[in-house]
Amino acid sequence: MGQKLHVAKKYEIEYSSSFGFNYKVVEFHNLLMALGISYNGESWDDDIEVNRDDFKQGLDKLKTYDKLDEEERTKIDEALSEVDEPVEEIIEIMERLLTESDQKNEYMLLAFF
Numbered sequence: 001m002g003q004k005l006h007v008a009k010k011y012e013i014e015y016s017s018s019f020g021f022n023y024k025v026v027e028f029h030n031l032l033m034a035l036g037i038s039y040n041g042e043s044w045d046d047d048i049e050v051n052r053d054d055f056k057q058g059l060d061k062l063k064t065y066d067k068l069d070e071e072e073r074t075k076i077d078e079a080l081s082e083v084d085e086p087v088e089e090i091i092e093i094m095e096r097l098l099t100e101s102d103q104k105n106e107y108m109l110l111a112f113f
Contacts, residue, residue, distance in 0.1 A: 003046075005093075007101045008109035015111065016100040019093045020085065025112050027082040031090070034079035035061050039110075046112040052101070055108060059094045062087065 004018035005028060021028045029043040032050065035058030039048040065073060065087070080087060101108040 003112050005097075006111045006113065007097045008111065009100055009102055013109070019096060020089070021083065021093070021112070024083055027079070028112075031076075031079040031083055032058065034075040035059070048110050049107045050110065052098070052106050052108055055094070055098060059091065059098070062091055062094070 002018070002022040003025070005021040005024075006015045006018055008014070009016050025046060026043050029039065029045075029048070032039055037050055037054045037058035039050045041048045061068060061072070062076070065076065068076070080090070083090065097108065097110070
């Protein structure tokens with residue numbers, strides 16, 4: 001049993017399989033903020049919505065980490081250290097979240113349960 005991250009495939013709500021970040025709700029929120037991805041709600045909320053385009057831009061930041069300035073890299077490093085997962089794995093998870101989320105909606109519903 002766990003509390004892993006899920007993304008809504010449809011707003012009728014049909015959830016996909018889990019994506020990791022087991023019991024890392026606040027840490028995941030901190031990673032989103034470090035990547036410049038805003039979300040609705042509080043840092044401890046289990047359900048949040050993020051703008052799809054913001055999420056893509058944040059993912060692109062993570063993929064082009066070496067090209068970022070030192071201040072941005074420092075924020076991202078701090079958030080990544082809390083998550084305690086390899087960057088490659090986080091990128092893969094974020095790509096799957098984008099792919100499996102409801103493509104007709106500009107917002108992605110992410111839920112921990």
